[in-house]
Amino acid sequence: MREGTVTLVRREDYLAPAFRIRSVDLCFDLEPAKTLVSSKLLIERDAQAAPQPLRLHGEGLTLLRVLANGESVSFRHEDGMLVIDHPPEGESFLLEIRNSCCPEKNTELSGLYTSGNGFFTQCEAEGFRRITYFLDRPDVMAVYTVTLRADKAKYPVLLSNGNLVEQGELAAGRHYAKWHDPFPKPSYLFALVAADLVAREQKIRTRSGREHLLQVFVRRGDLDKTEHAMNSLIASVVWDEARFGLPLDLERFMIVAVEDFNMGAMENKGLNIFNTKFVLASPATATDIDFFGVESVVAHEYFHNWTGNRITCRDWFQLSLKEGLTVYRDQEFSMDMSGGASARAVRRIEDVRQLRAAQFPEDAGPMAHPVRPDSYAEINNFYTATVYDKGAEVVRMMATLVGREGFRQGMSLYFARHDGQAVTCDDFAQAIADANPDSALSVRLDAFKRWYAQAGTPAVTARGSYDAEGRRYTLTLQQRCAPSPGQPVKQPFVIPVAMGLLAGDGTSLALQLEGEDNPGATSRVLVLEQPQQSWVFVNVDAAPVPSLLRGFSAPVTLDDGLTDAERLVLLAHDSDAFNRWESGQKLALSRLCAAASGQAPAQLDDAFVEAMRAVLHHPGLDASFKELVLQLPSEGYVAEQLAVVDPQQVHAVRESMRRQLAERLHADWAAIYEQLATHEAYEPSVAQAGRRALANLALSMLCLHAQRSGDPVWPGRAYQRFKDATNMTERLGALSALVESHAELAEPALAKFHALFRNDALVLDKWFALQARAPEQEGRVFARVKALMKHPDFSLRNPNRARSLLFSLTMFNPAAFHRADAAGYVFWAERVMEIDAMNPQLAARLARVMDRWRKLAEPYRGAAREAIARVAAKPDLSSDVREIVTRALADDAVEAAAAP
Numbered sequence: 001m002r003e004g005t006v007t008l009v010r011r012e013d014y015l016a017p018a019f020r021i022r023s024v025d026l027c028f029d030l031e032p033a034k035t036l037v038s039s040k041l042l043i044e045r046d047a048q049a050a051p052q053p054l055r056l057h058g059e060g061l062t063l064l065r066v067l068a069n070g071e072s073v074s075f076r077h078e079d080g081m082l083v084i085d086h087p088p089e090g091e092s093f094l095l096e097i098r099n100s101c102c103p104e105k106n107t108e109l110s111g112l113y114t115s116g117n118g119f120f121t122q123c124e125a126e127g128f129r130r131i132t133y134f135l136d137r138p139d140v141m142a143v144y145t146v147t148l149r150a151d152k153a154k155y156p157v158l159l160s161n162g163n164l165v166e167q168g169e170l171a172a173g174r175h176y177a178k179w180h181d182p183f184p185k186p187s188y189l190f191a192l193v194a195a196d197l198v199a200r201e202q203k204i205r206t207r208s209g210r211e212h213l214l215q216v217f218v219r220r221g222d223l224d225k226t227e228h229a230m231n232s233l234i235a236s237v238v239w240d241e242a243r244f245g246l247p248l249d250l251e252r253f254m255i256v257a258v259e260d261f262n263m264g265a266m267e268n269k270g271l272n273i274f275n276t277k278f279v280l281a282s283p284a285t286a287t288d289i290d291f292f293g294v295e296s297v298v299a300h301e302y303f304h305n306w307t308g309n310r311i312t313c314r315d316w317f318q319l320s321l322k323e324g325l326t327v328y329r330d331q332e333f334s335m336d337m338s339g340g341a342s343a344r345a346v347r348r349i350e351d352v353r354q355l356r357a358a359q360f361p362e363d364a365g366p367m368a369h370p371v372r373p374d375s376y377a378e379i380n381n382f383y384t385a386t387v388y389d390k391g392a393e394v395v396r397m398m399a400t401l402v403g404r405e406g407f408r409q410g411m412s413l414y415f416a417r418h419d420g421q422a423v424t425c426d427d428f429a430q431a432i433a434d435a436n437p438d439s440a441l442s443v444r445l446d447a448f449k450r451w452y453a454q455a456g457t458p459a460v461t462a463r464g465s466y467d468a469e470g471r472r473y474t475l476t477l478q479q480r481c482a483p484s485p486g487q488p489v490k491q492p493f494v495i496p497v498a499m500g501l502l503a504g505d506g507t508s509l510a511l512q513l514e515g516e517d518n519p520g521a522t523s524r525v526l527v528l529e530q531p532q533q534s535w536v537f538v539n540v541d542a543a544p545v546p547s548l549l550r551g552f553s554a555p556v557t558l559d560d561g562l563t564d565a566e567r568l569v570l571l572a573h574d575s576d577a578f579n580r581w582e583s584g585q586k587l588a589l590s591r592l593c594a595a596a597s598g599q600a601p602a603q604l605d606d607a608f609v610e611a612m613r614a615v616l617h618h619p620g621l622d623a624s625f626k627e628l629v630l631q632l633p634s635e636g637y638v639a640e641q642l643a644v645v646d647p648q649q650v651h652a653v654r655e656s657m658r659r660q661l662a663e664r665l666h667a668d669w670a671a672i673y674e675q676l677a678t679h680e681a682y683e684p685s686v687a688q689a690g691r692r693a694l695a696n697l698a699l700s701m702l703c704l705h706a707q708r709s710g711d712p713v714w715p716g717r718a719y720q721r722f723k724d725a726t727n728m729t730e731r732l733g734a735l736s737a738l739v740e741s742h743a744e745l746a747e748p749a750l751a752k753f754h755a756l757f758r759n760d761a762l763v764l765d766k767w768f769a770l771q772a773r774a775p776e777q778e779g780r781v782f783a784r785v786k787a788l789m790k791h792p793d794f795s796l797r798n799p800n801r802a803r804s805l806l807f808s809l810t811m812f813n814p815a816a817f818h819r820a821d822a823a824g825y826v827f828w829a830e831r832v833m834e835i836d837a838m839n840p841q842l843a844a845r846l847a848r849v850m851d852r853w854r855k856l857a858e859p860y861r862g863a864a865r866e867a868i869a870r871v872a873a874k875p876d877l878s879s880d881v882r883e884i885v886t887r888a889l890a891d892d893a894v895e896a897a898a899a900p
């Protein structure tokens with residue numbers, strides 16, 4: 001909807017629907033230029049509600065006819081709605097609507113659109129109204145029967161939700177298929193596909209003995225890249241039944257891959273539609289990270305079948321009800337799939353890195369909002385890291401507070417109470433608490449639910465003091481939370497702090513709190529719920545080193561006040577792998593921040609370098625874990641810690657430290673690289689992926705060193721590895737090492753890479769992204785991105801391709817983007833406006849890269865503001881982009897204070 005001002009939808013304005021749609025009979029005559037939709041709705045009046053007009057959503061449609069109970073009825077259009085002032089009397093009536101829409105002109109990729117030579121739909125959140133007139137809200141659930149008619153040669157496959165009940169031939173080379181979905185569902189879960197596709201199929205028998213057909217549909221030629229998606233789907237079905245007792249409730253479960261897609265994938269009932277990026281994977285074309293992405297997105301969408309589809313959201317403010325919970329579930333699945341304790345820790349570290357990279361900045365910037373937002377202008381803007389990833393952390397904290405078994409029982413109660421309903425976040429929390437009446441959650445449920453209501457990342461400060469005489473250790477925790485837009489003052493949060501104490505030699509201490517009879521386990525959960533609380537540990541022989549927030553038990557920042565020496569003890573000995581990694585990151589972060597803010601030289605001290613060397617050679621640590629420890633915190637994460645950010649300075653400092661690690665650990669990197677050489681058959685396991693990741697890091701370090709020393713050996717080896725690689729992880733790793741430090745070899749390698757993969761869209765995305773993410777040198781990377789915009793393989797219409805170039809530059813290459821001459825910002829503003837004219841959802845995502853402009857040092861800050869203002873001044877902006885730029889410029893956009 002295009003409009004000049006931002007109109008807000010408010011959570012407190014929720015009203016239950018006065019009309020419900022019990023069943024829908026849809027019939028589609030599919031043509032790219034003009035698709036005819038005929039819809040028969042059985043509508044029921046809520047007996048409680050006052051008599052009122054029926055208002056149906058509809059957007060960009062051509063209305064052809066409306067009949068009520070078979071008779072013509074008067075209607076009007078108002079505020080983008082179809083209004084029937086006098087629907088037939090009585091409890092229920094039949095409404096028949098005919099309309100048309102134009103799939104081939106639908107560049108927004110919301111509603112019914114064409115991609116390649118097929119038809120696809122995307123209805124979440126409010127896309128169904130772009131297909132036909134409807135009560136397009138999640139608390140209106142109907143039973144769908146859908147008939148598709150289309151040219152048989154062009155569109156041999158016709159799919160919709162549920163079960164195929166009929167199919168056959170029609171005149172003039174057309175055919176039809178009729179589908180029936182027995183589960184009542186909200187319109188956002190409707191889907192149809194009509195295309196020339198082929199399927200990998202698998203029959204499975206689940207615990208109950210029921211047979212199911214699983215299908216993964218892709219374009220001809222892609223079938224050999226669907227094995228991993230199918231395996232991931234089967235594993236997801238098995239896992240949900242085993243872990244939560246949730247079986248597959250459908251005879252047929254379909255996944256369809258489509259090249260043009262705004263997000264990762266969509267959980268439409270029985271007919272999930274996926275971005276090709278999260279379906280197609282073969283060792284030659286996909287990296288380990290891609291394989292992992294397929295597994296986790298397949299799982300995520302499958303898990304929605306219960307958490308999202310069987311129980312859905314009452315309104316869109318409750319989005320985290322399904323998204324936070326489903327992310328939590330897919331994270332747990334991925335951990336269970338990955339194997340042992342250390343592989344699980346690696347997964348957890350990756351999830352937390354993601355949270356810190358995306359959600360923490362969001363929570364501290366102009367778009368900060370609670371996990372359950374209070375208002376929005378455009379719901380598409382609220383598919384955010386906060387709703388997804390912080391929402392998952394909130395669910396994880398509940399699980400921590402009630403325990404694993406308690407959480408499972410809470411889930412069972414949730415389904416017993418609410419299956420088939422559209423409910424709220426409160427309903428979920430209540431079910432978990434009620435199933436665990438004596439738990440640490442239930443006794444403080446109201447306070448705990450502030451996690452849903454209050455935005456902002458709480459900052460926890462921890463200080464310990466040791467009393468040698470009394471052999472007591474007192475730990476004092478404080479919390480505060482900076483203001484966020486619309487929320488000047490916050491109530492204290494309920495923060496589970498998993499913790500342990502280490503002796504100076506690194507051994508774990510049995511924990512005994514004052515008042516307890518005996519020492520207990522070496523790890524426990526303290527619940528911080530006041531602004532400040534203290535805990536006294538007794539029978540402590542010497543000053544301990546506290547290991548706090550183990551496993552990242554709450555989404556907070558932690559100032560633990562520890563010395564370098566104490567951090568080194570944790571890095572070397574902590575039994576909690578997450579905190580072991582975290583200690584290394586904190587050591588690195590304090591050095592990066594001190595240098596970036598001019599308080600210290602960018603010179604790495606021996607203690608730090610030696611600690612990194614010890615990790616690299618540690619016999620008991622996995623390669624994947626080593627790789628995570630040896631990676632310096634990202635420029636973005638460093639920037640978040642600083643009050644004022646000079647992106648060029650942050651980049652220079654981090655690059656300098658990276659070089660020092662390359663140089664001072666040169667022999668170690670070489671030894672590690674040789675050790676990791678194997679000839680094992682490719683497998684996307686955590687163990688193998690970890691070894692490849694560490695080898696890639698070593699190679700890039702060795703090439704970086706060679707750039708200085710002029711030694712041609714390592715660049716030569718990298719080029720060889722690039723040419724001979726048998727999998728994409730190694731090929732791309734070697735190419736990336738060359739692009740980073742050896743332009744003369746990178747150029748021919750890039751050309752060769754393009755020639756090899758010119759017909760594989762997902763690999764071309766990598767080719768574009770790699771060039772846009774290369775370390776900036778004298779503006780060459782920025783110039784290259786501009787040139788690549790004109791490459792024959794580039795297009796802004798395909799979201800993956802647009803992201804590969806533009807998001808890589810603006811989100812992942814601060815030094816190339818934040819230019820003193822403001823050219824990066826000008827380029828950004830032009831692209832936001834250009835994309836907005838065709839795909840507002842995508843444009844709004846790009847618009848958000850400027851969220852943190854207020855933190856920038858001059859001249860960046862002023863130039864950034866000007867660029868945002870330029871976008872905001874455009875009269876015909878989408879409501880999506882308008883909301884983002886308006887909030888970015890708003891005077892009340894409170895900035896959270898930077899950590900010390």
Ligand code: TRP
Pocket residue numbers: 122124125261262263264265266267300301323383
């Ligand atoms: N519900 C989807 C998921 O969790 C994501 C989604 C929401 C989406 N809106 C979308 C996907 C629009 C594509 C386009 O995975």
Ligand code: ZN
Pocket residue numbers: 300304322323326
């Ligand atoms: Zn989801």
